[in-house]
Amino acid sequence: MLTGLHIAVIGGDARQLEVIKKLTELDAKLSLIGFDQLDHNFTGASKDQIDEVDFSTIDAIILPASGANSEGEVDTIFSNETVVFTEELVTKTPEHCTIYSGISNQYIDDIIKSTNRKLVKLFERDDVAIYNSIPTVEGTIMMAIQHTEITIHNSKVAVLGLGRVGFSVARAFDALGANVKVGARKSEHLARVFEMGMKPFHLSKLEDEVANIDVCINTIPHHIVTASVISKMPPNTLIIDLASKPGGTDFRYAEKRGIKALLAPGLPGVVAPKTAGQIVANVMAQLLREDLLNRKGN
Template sequence: MSLQKKLLILGGDARYLEAIRLLANKGVDITLMGYDQLQFQQKNVKIVNPEYFSYSHLDGVLLPVGGTDLEGKVEATYSDKTIHLTKEMLIQTPEHCSVYTGAANKYLEKLTNQTNRKLTKIFQSEDIAIRNSIPTAEGALHVAIEKTDTTIHDAKVMIIGFGRVGMTLARLFSAVGATVQVTVRNKTAAAKAYEMGLQHVWISDLQKKIKDIDICLNTVPAPVLNKQVIANLKKDCVIIDLASAPGGTDFAFAKKQNIKAIHALGLPGKTAPKTAGKIIGEAMYELLDDKINS
């Protein structure tokens, strides 16, 4: 990677400070928007004003892990200014410029389609997603400890979704002594749960199997914790929803039922920003390196 590789980082949280440090040390030329409250010592890192910046030389645009909102606004922890990704910005970039994000909504997908720019979700890579599941799971355990008034040891835990994050959650909560059940949709997932020494519940049976659960952890970005399921929960059950917005929980109904429900977004950035930032930085370096060699 040479200094010729030019990356614009548009907004971001504490994770991105480590990602910036790592990428700068590897020689990437980094431009920042949404960091006007900070200063950086590396010569190949500069903070610019969106109004006076030329986008014509960029090889990539890195957005916050959460992407944009439905109007193009991005999270910018280190700025009081509102930062947007717009069509006017992207059409100024070279045709080979890619947009990198953690999550993408309809706005971002439409914008990249309209401007014919490649959109890459950095956590779609299996190895990156698995590595990122570790700080996510540790963050979820931290939330569970804070929001419950009993030990996690001996608690009855239901994990909805048995993908990358679900498996890591299951291992971690089992390791600290919880009785863990996981939801499955097929025989392969059921066999994997069995191999891990876990109890499994068919997702179609969730409503009747959730009655005695103390902690419910959701990883599915679909309305799985609906009114019918929530109505069967114990009143002292705690829901921790890790799914991307809008989550998989009917939060309004949970509140009406006096059931504690937390939408715990961005946990890696809150509980382990340095580790999570290193994961993002290394992933971005590989992606930019692949562009050179492709």
């Protein structure tokens, strides 16, 4: 149980509702900021304006999956009001207060450094990323079906990167009967692709390997699908870029060439917000329990 914890949930989308539900069920007290237009009420949670919350009593702050932008503004789909995450706000919290966010940026990092608070970047955790790869794969399959005129079965698919998402995507398309090749740089990743029965290739050979593909799925958050690479693709190739914004694709050149290129970060929250929210909620509950036990132990 999370009895005695006071948590501020600042903004977010439908995923955040699952977090709120889980934490209130565990008896935490929640202050919901940026939820004034939410019809549903949760027992143990109050909808507040940010200046109404006593942050000196807050044990944890939960930001949305997207964190905050470079001005501190937080996405709030359940409110028309602008909510800003600031250093002044964090300074008011107790020293043990932990900040939870899907991702971070320089703005958030600077606040964490200046206030000496703990930051947990949920989407950098292996457990969250691996669980999230499930709805990501389903969303990628959906996009491939919607935006091509061929079956996945017997199609030629190049997956770039064999991280937590790339591994799941490659395996799923292979299981659906696609001819999958996977580009990576690490020798152990190339060996794993071979062991899985797919064709490995080094990313230095990317231009050669895209010459006869139907779908290119990028999971690498660096500029890798360059104009030079795109120029070697067949004109009917579909590019699905799963990397975090701004992705790893030259979208301007793809459009100029007439190749459909889709930036699709955050697919779990788009295609399966309930499941994606439950993934975050379960991990959040575990982390908050550990924090509470550690504080009691000290």
